[in-house]
Amino acid sequence: MNDYKAIMIGGSAGSFQVVTRIIAALPANYPLPILMCLHRLKHIRSGFVEALSIKSKLPIIEPHDKEPLKAGRIYLAPANYHMYIELGNRFSLSTEDVVNHSRPSIDLSFFSASYNFKRKLVGIILSGANKDGALGLKSVTDNGGLTIVQDPKECQVPTMTTASMNATKVDYVFSTKQIIDFLLKLA
Amino acid sequence: MVDNIGIVDTRNIISAVTDTYGIDLSDYTFTILKRRLIHAINTFGSHSADDFADKIRKKAITADDFIYTVSLEVTEFFRDPSLWRELRDRYIPEICRATDSRIWLPCVTSGDELFSLAIVLNEAGFQGKTKIDAFCPSHKHVELVKKGGNYDQKKIEVSEANYTRYVGKTQFASYYTLNDNRAEMKPSLLNNVSIDVQSDILNATVTKKYKMVIYRNKLLQFNIPLYDKVIRKLVDSLEIGGYLVIGNMETLEYSEASKKLQIVNANEKIYKKRVD
Incomplete structure (x- = not known):
């Protein structure tokens, strides 16, 4: 249970309140890095980190290209870049074309993180209005990691979680509270 | 259709590329290179990484x-x-007032940044007074850019919105012509632009130093050792007081050469050269 090296969260429409609840519940000494790829407006570069930071006890950072990944931080994929994790635990960013109408694309972030962390990654998909993230969560399963989706019954928009459940056999279907309890147990 | 390749496949292709073309891709960012190679495998109709390396x-x-x-x-x-608004309103007028001002774009592929810069120069009133040197990585890129590029509807729509946010002085549509729903930029935008082929920036010959180098989101594709060499090349090619512009989520902090620069606009990642 304590073998995990990172947690990656993907979300889109309807995920902001859920993410806010999750990060508000994490203590200041939470030991694992949390990587968040959330769909956002391409042309608005600032404001998102500030909004998420209001209730967070952990620093929330939009990583620069080549920045080393550190524990105890929450990383948010920056606007208009895809966010990858390279072998050696550094971020890389990319301006490749949109995937699933999205940049950052949740699938692409999950592909690289699952390739890097293999079974030591926890992948979580939250509420969202398209299928971006479904194949990414499948790649977490394929690499031996642990997968969670927010219960579609609780999601404001269940398209993303339903697509994820159709793409792979997920380990847990959790409410927001259960996701929080699970993450706290990992600490 | 190949949708994924592994690290061994990637290394095999890198070896084939080095042996055949003399191009060294070994210090490129793995995830980005891997995705570009998958794109190439499918574009050239190969059924596997081995088949592609063989070709x-x-x-x-x-x-x-x-x-x-x-x-x-x-x-x-x-x-x-x-x-682009900052460049038009502040930095371009500053560098273009000098005689013989030159701007370098060391890596032009689809031409978007070259034409954006040409429009900025045009709207700032310096188009005939400032020379742009653009290097493209292949002859095909040169051909494409010289005829005004070839842009689809989706790109034009995004670009129209960007142009509006930039607060352009006219309509973006006045800079291109439409043929079969694809846009070509007007060739007159390239009146003071020289376009050459250079696939490796480290081999580029810089005879006279530049007042500005624009190299945005290109450092993303390099691992730190190659990134460091490229930054040194960029900094060496700038005159003192000249500006280097990189992507807003790029950083120069992993290169010693950055000590020769000072940041003058942190949001837009504009650096000024302090010393040689």
């Missing part, structure tokens, strides 16, 4: 076609509109 070794794919296909396009004109 390269048999020279069934020319070096120029390979570079053209693997290179990343810029996906929109006026990406980060606030940067």
